[in-house]
Amino acid sequence: MELFIRSKHFKMIRPSFIILVVFALSGIPVIESRHRPSPKPKTSIEYSALNCRKHRAVLTEFGAVGDGKTSNTKAFRDAISTLRPMAADGGVQLIVPPGKWLTGSFNLTSHFTLFIQKGATLLASQDESEYPVVAPLPSYGRGRDAPGPRFASLISGSNLTDVIITGNNGTIDGQGKYWWVKFKSGGFKSITRPYLIEIIFSQNVQISDVTLIDSPSWNIHPVYCENVIVKGVTILAPIDSPNTDGIDPDSCTNTLIEDCYVVSGDDCIAVKSGWDQYGIKIAMPTQQLSIRRLTCISPDSAGVALGSEMSGGIKDVRIEDITLIQTQSAIRIKTAVGRGGYVKDIFARRITMKTMKYVFWMSGAYNQHPDDKWDPKALPVVQNINYRDMMAENVTIAARLEGI
Structure with missing residues (x-):
């Protein structure tokens, strides 16, 4: 050594x-x-986020308002639901334009790109009712904060293929202070805080060229996934914020994390x-x-x-x-x-x-x-x-x- x-x-x-x-x-x-010989991956990662998508839509087409106050949870869910049937036909892309887009949890779909433009900010809702309650992960047996279930992450997805979260340095703001204060005071006795991004049982996942700030807890959590790229991501949280891990690859195979900048409380x-x-x-x-x-x-x-x-x-x-x-x-x-x-x-x-x-x-x-x-x-x-x-x-x- x-x-x-x-x-x-x-x-x-x-x-x-x-x-x-x-x-x-x-x-x-x-x-x-x-x-000791350095371990070499058995397969190389060639997947790129720059694939063209045949179908695309802009969030405002679904009634979204980027004033930072109006809830756009329904708009995100409606947009993805509308695009989903077309995903197998050349892929789909949802564009988030400049503005402040308040939203609760929503699920992605396969062959899908969420593109967050420069000047666009997704603001995570601090209303707990906008986060569905989901079961613990089977490899954990309980939530990480407390026994029992978990709040769904702000951006979630399960059993997906070819899913991308990217942009030209758009922002996802977890507005974590509400969750940190409640956690430190013992307010989450039977449920675990949401993460910013959690992708489960999926393959060909890329998260790139976005800024994540003030997550309620972990920032990026791919779990039970294959072929994952996290690239060019900036993650910022106060150094005393609880459990704000940057990137947590969990039971994943073939993962690349590169060119990232993280300031974290964990x-x-x-x-x-x-x-x-x-x-x-x-x-x-x-x-x-x-x-x-x-x-x-x-x-x-x-x-x-x-x-x-x-x-x-x-x-x-x-x-x-x-x-x-x-x-x-x-x-x-x-x-x-x-x-x-x-x-x-x-x-x-x-x-x-x-x-x-x-x-x-x-x-x-x-x-x-x-x-x-x-x-x-x-x-x-x-x-x-x-x-x-x-x-x-x-x-x-x-x-x-x-x-x-």
């Missing part, structure tokens, strides 16, 4: 030194950074695959994941977190050309007894860090569980972790490495 550190806490700086970390702990074998990227016995049962890993050219600011969380909900497994991850500024840790591996699963074949290089609490952080006792039915014999495995070409300055602690 070749590591360069400049810090006020170190009097002598050497240009290079080698660290060999050995864990003699149950379920965690040797971690060695040299002579992990900028959080790689997941289900929670304890529920994730073990579903057994859908996140695999063939590439993260590159990411800039992250998150003083209380990680640039890239692997876990803690990793019970379906995480493997074949490549992380390159990352810039972290005032971020708690670089790549954090989070596991616990009861998780089962694995984090393996992780290759990271060319990471530049400025003002960090930790460079390396592994937590083997991240003891948050969905309920009391987790298996104490389900031990996670961490192996084949390769970090190289990592430059850090102004570091408080170089490494915090905790086994089970």
Whole structure:
């Protein structure tokens, strides 16, 4: 593990030194950074958001009013319902023109592009009645905030093929303050806050060239998906906002995250695959994941977190050309007894860090569980972790490495 550190806490700086970390702990074998081949995706990602769509419509054709006050939930739902029958005939596109478009939750369809023009802002409603209540994800067994169901995300979709959310840097504003205040005061005792974007059991998904601000909780959550691209996305949230993860690929195969900028109150990227016995049962890993050219600011969380909900497994991850500024840790591996699963074949290089609490952080006792039915014999495995070409300055602690 070749590591360069400049810090006020170190009097002598050497240009290079080698660290060999050995864990003699149950379920965690040797971690060695040299002579490990970098994992390569089994398939390449060629999908593009620039496909032409044969049919298109503008949101205002369905009675929408962009004054920031009028609810346009019905207009979004009506527009997509009208376009859906034509989707198989060359695809469909809904254009959101400049304006402030207040809306609650709506579902996308296949062979569909949501194009948010420059100067257009989708404002997420703060009226809970505009968000349908949906069942927990099967790999979680409950909502992430609380036992029970969840509010549907602002933009949702399930069992889709060829779906795109893009624009020329249009904005999706989650207006999260209402949800953060209620969450911090214990107001969500039996239901989980909505996310901004959640796509489930889908393939060929692209989210690109948009700005997301102030999400109620997680920003982008593809789950049980294949062939996902998140590209050129800016995500902004106050650094003290609760659980405003940037991008959370969850039980996904063949995912590319590139050229994104994230300021967050939680992990900028959080790689997941289900929670304890529920994730073990579903057994859908996140695999063939590439993260590159990411800039992250998150003083209380990680640039890239692997876990803690990793019970379906995480493997074949490549992380390159990352810039972290005032971020708690670089790549954090989070596991616990009861998780089962694995984090393996992780290759990271060319990471530049400025003002960090930790460079390396592994937590083997991240003891948050969905309920009391987790298996104490389900031990996670961490192996084949390769970090190289990592430059850090102004570091408080170089490494915090905790086994089970």
